[in-house]
Amino acid sequence: xxxxxxxxxxxxxxxxxxxxxxxxxxxxxxxxxxxxxxxxxxxxxxxxxxxxxxxxxxxxxxxxxxxxxxxxxxxxxxxxxxxxxxxxxxxxxxxxxxxxxxxxxxxxxxxxxxxxxxxxxxxxxxxxxxxxxxxxxxxxxxxxxxxxxxxxxxxxxxxxxxxxxxxxxxxxxxxxxxxxxxxxxxxxxxxxxxxxxxxxxxxxxxxxxxxxxxxxxxxxxxxxxxxxxxxxxxxxxxxxxxxxxxxxxxxxxxxxxxxxxxxxxxxxxxxxxxxxxxxxxxxxxxxxxxxxxxxxxxxxxxxxxxxxxxxxxxxxxxxxxxxxxxxxxxxxxxxxxxxxxxxxxxxxxxxxxxxxxxxxxxxxxxxxxxxxxxxxxxxxxxxxxxxxxxxxxxxxxxxxxxxxxxxxxxxxxxxxxxxxxxxxxxxxxxxxxxxxxxxxxxxxxxxxxxxxxxxxxxxxxxxxxxxxxxxxxxxxxxxxxxxxxxxxxxxxxxxx
Amino acid sequence: xxxxxxxxxxxxxxxxxxxxxxxxxxxxxxxxxxxxxxxxxxxxxxxxxxxxxxxxxxxxxxxxxxxxxxxxxxxxxxxxxxxxxxxxxxxxxxxxxxxxxxxxxxxxxxxxxxxxxxxxxxxxxxxxxxxxxxxxxxxxxxxxxxxxxxxxxxxxxxxxxxxxxxxxxxxxxxxxxxxxxxxxxxxxxxxxxxxxxxxxxxxxxxxxxxxxxxxxxxxxxxxxxxxxxxxxxxxxxxxxxxxxxxxxxxxxxxxxxxxxxxxxxxxxxxxxxxxxxxxxxxxxxxxxxxxxxxxxxxxxxxxxxxxxxxxxxxxxxxxxxxxxxxxxxxxxxxxxxxxxxxxxxxxxxxxxxxxxxxxxxxxxxxxxxxxxxxxxxxxxxxxxxxxxxxxxxxxxxxxxxxxxxxxxxxxxxxxxxxxxxxxxxxxxxxxxxx
Numbered sequence: 001x002x003x004x005x006x007x008x009x010x011x012x013x014x015x016x017x018x019x020x021x022x023x024x025x026x027x028x029x030x031x032x033x034x035x036x037x038x039x040x041x042x043x044x045x046x047x048x049x050x051x052x053x054x055x056x057x058x059x060x061x062x063x064x065x066x067x068x069x070x071x072x073x074x075x076x077x078x079x080x081x082x083x084x085x086x087x088x089x090x091x092x093x094x095x096x097x098x099x100x101x102x103x104x105x106x107x108x109x110x111x112x113x114x115x116x117x118x119x120x121x122x123x124x125x126x127x128x129x130x131x132x133x134x135x136x137x138x139x140x141x142x143x144x145x146x147x148x149x150x151x152x153x154x155x156x157x158x159x160x161x162x163x164x165x166x167x168x169x170x171x172x173x174x175x176x177x178x179x180x181x182x183x184x185x186x187x188x189x190x191x192x193x194x195x196x197x198x199x200x201x202x203x204x205x206x207x208x209x210x211x212x213x214x215x216x217x218x219x220x221x222x223x224x225x226x227x228x229x230x231x232x233x234x235x236x237x238x239x240x241x242x243x244x245x246x247x248x249x250x251x252x253x254x255x256x257x258x259x260x261x262x263x264x265x266x267x268x269x270x271x272x273x274x275x276x277x278x279x280x281x282x283x284x285x286x287x288x289x290x291x292x293x294x295x296x297x298x299x300x301x302x303x304x305x306x307x308x309x310x311x312x313x314x315x316x317x318x319x320x321x322x323x324x325x326x327x328x329x330x331x332x333x334x335x336x337x338x339x340x341x342x343x344x345x346x347x348x349x350x351x352x353x354x355x356x357x358x359x360x361x362x363x364x365x366x367x368x369x370x371x372x373x374x375x376x377x378x379x380x381x382x383x384x385x386x387x388x389x390x391x392x393x394x395x396x397x398x399x400x401x402x403x404x405x406x407x408x409x410x411x412x413x414x415x416x417x418x419x420x421x422x423x424x425x426x427x428x429x430x431x432x433x434x435x436x437x438x439x440x441x442x443x444x445x446x447x448x449x450x451x452x453x454x455x456x457x458x459x460x461x462x463x464x465x466x467x468x469x470x471x472x473x474x475x476x477x478x479x480x481x482x483x484x485x486x487x488x489x490x491x492x493x494x495x496x
Numbered sequence: 497x498x499x500x501x502x503x504x505x506x507x508x509x510x511x512x513x514x515x516x517x518x519x520x521x522x523x524x525x526x527x528x529x530x531x532x533x534x535x536x537x538x539x540x541x542x543x544x545x546x547x548x549x550x551x552x553x554x555x556x557x558x559x560x561x562x563x564x565x566x567x568x569x570x571x572x573x574x575x576x577x578x579x580x581x582x583x584x585x586x587x588x589x590x591x592x593x594x595x596x597x598x599x600x601x602x603x604x605x606x607x608x609x610x611x612x613x614x615x616x617x618x619x620x621x622x623x624x625x626x627x628x629x630x631x632x633x634x635x636x637x638x639x640x641x642x643x644x645x646x647x648x649x650x651x652x653x654x655x656x657x658x659x660x661x662x663x664x665x666x667x668x669x670x671x672x673x674x675x676x677x678x679x680x681x682x683x684x685x686x687x688x689x690x691x692x693x694x695x696x697x698x699x700x701x702x703x704x705x706x707x708x709x710x711x712x713x714x715x716x717x718x719x720x721x722x723x724x725x726x727x728x729x730x731x732x733x734x735x736x737x738x739x740x741x742x743x744x745x746x747x748x749x750x751x752x753x754x755x756x757x758x759x760x761x762x763x764x765x766x767x768x769x770x771x772x773x774x775x776x777x778x779x780x781x782x783x784x785x786x787x788x789x790x791x792x793x794x795x796x797x798x799x800x801x802x803x804x805x806x807x808x809x810x811x812x813x814x815x816x817x818x819x820x821x822x823x824x825x826x827x828x829x830x831x832x833x834x835x836x837x838x839x840x841x842x843x844x845x846x847x848x849x850x851x852x853x854x855x856x857x858x859x860x861x862x863x864x865x866x867x868x869x870x871x872x873x874x875x876x877x878x879x880x881x882x883x884x885x886x887x888x889x890x891x892x893x894x895x896x897x898x899x900x901x902x903x904x905x906x907x908x909x910x911x912x913x914x915x916x917x918x919x920x921x922x923x924x925x926x927x928x929x930x
Contacts, residue, residue, distance in 0.1 A: 077664045077728055077918055080688050086637050087512035100918055181638065185659070203659030205639025212511045213606065214630025233608070234628030239502050263505060263627070305502050495503050495525055 081109070081186040081202040087179070089261055090208050090254075091447050091483060093153060098135040098186045098202065105129045108145070108187040109137065110196065111155040112162070116174045119165050121450070123147075123158040126190040135186075144190060147473060155184070156208075156448040157476035163194065168456030168465045171449060176257040177217060179207035210254045212261035217253075220267070225294045226276045227269040228253050229301070230260035236303035239310075239333075239494035240265035242295055242324075246315030246340070248457075249273020249281070255312070258446055262487060264494065267298045271320070279349075287349035291324045295332070308494045312336040312486075315410060315442065319344045322390040322419075331396070334493035336486055338402040339412040339442050341379035342419055343389035372454050374467045379411045381418050392419060393426040400433045400489050402482050404440035408469035412442075435485055440478035441470020447480040506611050506627035514686055515605070515633045515679075516867050516906060518577055521562035523611055523627070526554035533570070533612040534562065535620050536580040538605060540596055545587040546870060548572070548580050551615040569615070572896070580609065581633075582899040584870040588618065593876035593888050596869065599675075601682040602642065604632035633868075635679045637686035642678075648716035651695040653678050654724075655685030661726035663690040664757070664917035666733045667717055669740030671763075674698035674880040680735070683866055687910060689917060690727045692717060696743070697880040714743065715753040731917045735760040735909075738830060738862065742768050745810040748817060758818040758916035760909055763827055763862045765835040766810040767799045785887075792874045792890035796831045802838045812839045813846025820853050820912045822905045824860030828892035832862070855908055857901035861893025867903040871895050 079100040088094050098107060110124035125142035127135045138152040146158035161169045173180065184206065187199040211217070214233025220226070228251060232238055241259050245252045249272040256266035270277060271291070272284045279285030299306040311332045313321035318340020325332050345361055364377040377383060392399075401419060403412045416434055423432045437444070443451055457466035470478075503525040513519055521534065535549040550567035552560045563577040572579035586594045598605060610628040612620060636642070639658030646652075653676060657663055666689050668681040674697035681691035694717050696709050722729040733756055736744030741764020748759045784798045803809060812819070821839065823832040836854050843849040857864075863872060877889035893901075 077688075077731055078659065078661055081659070085510040085513060085517070087632070087634070088510065092510070183639070183658075200660050203639070205637070205658045207512075207638045209512070212629070213604075213632045214608070214628075232628075233630045234610070235625055237501065261511075263507075308502055491505070491525075495505065 079186060079202045081184060081204045083184060083204050083206040086204070087207045087209065089212060089258070090180075090210055090449065091258060093448075094156070094206065095152070096137040096155065096184060098129070099133070101129045101133045101135065101186075101201075103129055103131045103133050106188075106190045107135055107201075108189065108191050108193075108199075109135065109155065109184065110187060110193040111159065111182055111184045112193060113159070113180050113182045115169075115171055119169055120162040121159040121165075121171060122162045122193045123155045123160065123450075124187075124193050125154060125158075149473075151473070151476075153448045153476070153480075154473075156182075157450050157479070158472065159450040168454065170443075170452040170455035172252070173210060173254050176210040176253045179209040182206045182208060210257040210261070215257065215260045217257070220297070221276060223293050223297060224278075224290065225269070225297055226271075226274055227251065227267050227294065228256065229265065229267045229298075230256045231265050231303055232260050232263050236265070237305045238263065238265040238303060239308035239490075240267065240298055240301075240304045241490065241494075242266075242298055242309065242311045242332075243268045244271075244311065244313040244317030244320050246317055247272060247346075248315075255446060259490075264490065265298070265301070265304050267294065269294045284346065285349050288323070288327070290349075291320060292327060292330060295324060295330055307331070308333050310334040310336065310490060310494055312338075313340060314338040314444070315340045316344070316346075318342070318415075319388075319390070322392065323348075325397070326390050326392075326394060328394075334397050334489065335395075335399045336402070336489065337399065337419075338444050338482075339404050339407050339410050340415065341384060341410060342392070342415050342422075343379075343381070343384035343386075345378070345383070345385050345388065347388075368467065370465075372465045372467050373457070374408045376408050376411055379415060381411070381414050389418075392422045393428075395423065395426075395428060395431055398431050398433065398489070398493055399423075400435065400486070402444055402486075403434065403436040404442055404444050404470060404475070404478060405436060405438045406440060406469040406471060406474075407442040408467040409442035433489070435482055437474070437478035437482065439471040439474025441475055442468040443470065444475075444478055444482055447476070447483045449479070451475040451479075501624075501626050504611060504626040506609070506629055508609055508629050508631050511629065512604070512632040512634065514637060515635055515683060515869075518563075519631065520577070521580065521609060523552075523554070523560040524558065526558040526560065528554055528556045528558055530554040530558070531613075531615050532560065532626070533614065533616045533620075533623075534560070534580065535610045535612060535616075536584060537608045537610070537620075538584060538596075540605075541599055542594075544590055544594055546584040546596060547587050547620075548583040548585065549616070549620070550576075550579060570617070578868045578899075578903075581607070581868040582870055582902070583895065593874070595863075595872045595875035597677065598635060598679050599677075601635040601678045604634045607631045607633060635682040635686070640682065640685045642682070645692065645720055647720065649699075649701065650713070650717055650720065651676055651699045652717060652720070653681065653693045654720070655681050655691050655693070656726060657685050657688050657690060661690070662728045663688060663726060664731035664733070664913075665689070665721035665724070665727040665729075666691045666735055666913070666917075667714075667721060668693045669696065669734065669736040669743055671738030671740055672697065672879045673877060680737075680866060684735075684913075689733075689913060690721065690724070692721055697739075702880075711747070711751065714747050715751060718747075718751075718754045730755075731757050733758045733760065733913060733917060735762070735913075736764060737762045737864075738764060740764070741832075742766065742810070745812065748819070749810055749812060749814050756817045758820070758912065759815075760820045760822070760912065762822040762864050762905070763824060763830055763832045764821070765799055765830050765832055766812055766839050767802060767808060767835065768810065788890055790874070791888060793877075793887040794828045794890050796828055800831050800834065802831065802834050806842075809838070809842070811842070813842050813848060815843070815848055815851060818851045818853070818912070818916055820855070820909060822855045822864055822909065823857070824862060824864055824893055824898065824901060825856055825858050826860060826892040826894065826898075827862040828890040829862040853912065855905055857897065857905070859894040859897030860901035861898055862891040863893070864898075864902055864905055867906045868899075869902060871898050 084095045112122045123146040126144035141150040147154035186202040216231045218229040243256045251270040256268040259266035311321045318337040361378045451470045457464045505524040538546045548571040550570035571583035611626040612623045641656040643654040670677045676695035678693045681693035684691040734744045741761035874890045878886040
């Protein structure tokens with residue numbers, strides 16, 4: 001095949017000595033496969049404490065003290081832990097494997113990383129190694145830890161704040177130009193990450209990126225519009241997405257960065273809670289003209305196909321998406337709505353920039369036993385002001401609505417129903433696609449990132465933790481599947 | 497037929513890979529039968545541009561998959577998943593004698609992969625660009641630690657894998673061009689072997705006094721590995737390329753200090769003075785260098801014929817550890833193939849030939865580098881000998897055969913190192929990504 005002439009057959013994968021590997025650590029159980037054999041190799045001597053002694057002698061001596069005693073070997077290299085690819089995009093799958101371990105032995109694989117705010121997040125899973133001394137997270141089920149069962153990416157979506165962390169945390173990357181650096185370790189036995197220092201056998205560092213090489217990040221402060229544009233490498237032009245988030249505010253860039261890494265220009269827009277926006281940060285001080293300007297800015301960009309621009313919105317961003325698409329002079333190619341309302345009691349600023357006091361949505365807030373607040377009822381169709389409900393009869397482009405059935409922040413199921421009924425009445429059902437995920441919560445984000453069932457919403461005037469919902473493994477499955485379908489939907493509507 | 501840019505989807509997976517990792521290049525949403533050119537562009541550290549390209553035709557489903565579909569022409573042809581890298585060559589108009597080697601291993605090699613309409617052969621910048629991505633190729637995995645070593649007056653860099661260890665160790669010796677070349681050691685550390693890249697020819701003392709290092713220098717380097725708290729002294733190897741391969745053999749056979757688990761010699765020769773120092777080597781045979789029709793220097797005859805007198809060769813019959821020899825049969829720089837044959841005979845006579853493995857590649861040349869490294873048949877070479885001299889050295893080899901040899905040899909070298917340095921492992925435990 002290769003043209004190599006192998007003059008000696010040694011490199012064929014057949015070992016030229018017999019013998020059984022003995023692990024370099026203590027196995028609690030008496031494993032029958034680990035029999036000790038004499039193991040003589042003519043020209044191999046190993047150094048033990050400065051003296052050269054034949055290999056077999058060492059093993060016999062060690063065997064006599066092996067049972068029940070921790071054996072830290074000075075003559076065998078450590079097992080290996082590998083992750084592939086070791087530098088990956090956030091939505092890439094990673095294959096994590098351990099090698100050169102004793103067969104049928106308990107091990108723990110743990111993952112640790114620091115968020116941009118300096119909080120430590122960690123996950124761990126318990127495995128029993130295979131007969132060939134390997135552990136493979138794509139193949140093997142976890143028998144304990146942050147998740148159970150066979151979940152190749154469980155260590156990633158199963159990340160939780162480490163013990164002692166601040167409460168109410170949510171993992172969100174602020175700086176998308178740097179990767180998450182994940183330290184993955186292989187530990188002996190079924191342990192928790194706090195025991196890492198005394199049990200670590202091997203480690204591998206991997207990087208997870210929101211931005212592919214060559215993607216350009218451009219801060220936009222133009223025509224009063226505040227946002228960040230991400231462009232794929234190359235000269236373009238590119239199909240594009242306008243990216244809208246919820247009332248948490250600020251400028252959320254990571255989803256746009258990933259879209260650009262998949263070949264779409266993408267523009268993250270700020271509309272509340274950003275220092276470069278006018279007026280007090282706790283309210284929306286921009287109106288329809290602002291959102292239209294943002295869409296047109298994207299359309300008019302020399303590296304964007306003006307008739308191939310879509311809009312994606314999460315939470316309150318859904319209302320903004322639908323409202324924007326409803327303008328007769330705004331013609332998006334497609335809309336993606338995740339867990340958000342078709343109407344709102346919150347008024348946007350009018351055409352002259354005058355803002356009104358927000359309606360008091362607090363009347364609809366509900367609280368659980370711990371005092372955590374759920375905003376869900378705020379967006380029940382019955383509680384939404386009728387004149388704010390978007391007139392979807394005028395819709396001309398495909399609309400995908402993604403529902404987390406355990407959404408505790410937004411009445412997603414009810415709003416999806418409302419939208420579906422409206423379109424059906426207008427004989428436009430063919431434009432509507434619904435994805436509905438049991439057990440998924442409000443924050444359906446790019447895959448392989450952890451969900452927070454609740455997180456800190458505000459500290460003033462009072463400390464409030466809000467409920468998002470979502471059950472760990474089900475929410476993770478929803479993120480993985482919905483992301484794939486989002487990219488397919490974009491491909492169909494923006495590329496063809 | 498015209499293709500709309502917005503349709504074409506180009507993806508390269510992984511977009512950030514190690515230099516010895518394969519990638520998949522996929523172009524989608526094409527019209528069936530559509531003709532395109534895939535182009536690779538790399539700007540190296542010296543500022544020179546290197547490019548490769550290949551012609552493809554989309555299949556009935558509108559897809560081009562470089563791993564499965566044949567190139568119909570360009571800098572490579574046929575089904576070649578990694579051809580866009582190993583067929584990279586200096587862009588037209590570049591100066592002659594260039595060779596691509598990364599000196600700074602802490603940054604990646606960036607390659608821009610683009611899709612152009614039609615079967616193009618030149619003037620790419622003026623063509624209709626349909627899609628483009630940037631790919632990074634790294635010598636260092638994340639978490640690998642790079643530690644400059646200056647103790648013992650060494651000029652060296654140690655690369656340590658992530659994790660607690662202990663790790664097997666390796667001393668990496670480059671060829672007669674000198675300088676501290678780190679790329680192989682960085683890559684080996686990315687595979688779990690603590691590796692020390694050693695400059696032994698252009699070190700401070702040599703540059704200042706003209707005197708070459710002696711054997712103590714190598715033994716000091718070995719001790720740095722042996723005594724390191726995260727490295728297993730009993731599991732150390734040496735890997736030598738070209739001139740460094742000769743040093744490797746001498747150390748493996750004669751050193752009282754150096755005890756190796758195994759050794760790897762790439763494109764090397766066992767013909768040298770035994771107790772002599774580096775400077776004695778072959779200044780006398782310079783008149784045996786001859787030029788080919790392109791004025792490129794062929795050095796291999798300097799060491800031919802292989803002497804029968806054993807005192808003129810390293811006595812490999814005394815070797816006590818496994819040895820892997822990697823040789824290109826078209827090596828025009830050293831008679832590495834003839835040397836391998838002779839070494840085999842010596843070891844058979846001595847009764848230790850079970851330690852020897854030879855990988856011999858037809859039509860491969862001297863510079864057997866990590867896989868996907870662009871092939872160079874000849875390049876400007878400044879030998880750090882006494883006296884030093886610069887020439888256009890002919891390395892030999894043919895593009896495709898040499899590139900295949902690099903890929904195969906690296907994979908087998910990693911298997912050899914792991915088998916010997918990890919020892920007694922079941923073959924099934926070895927990686928499938930090799």
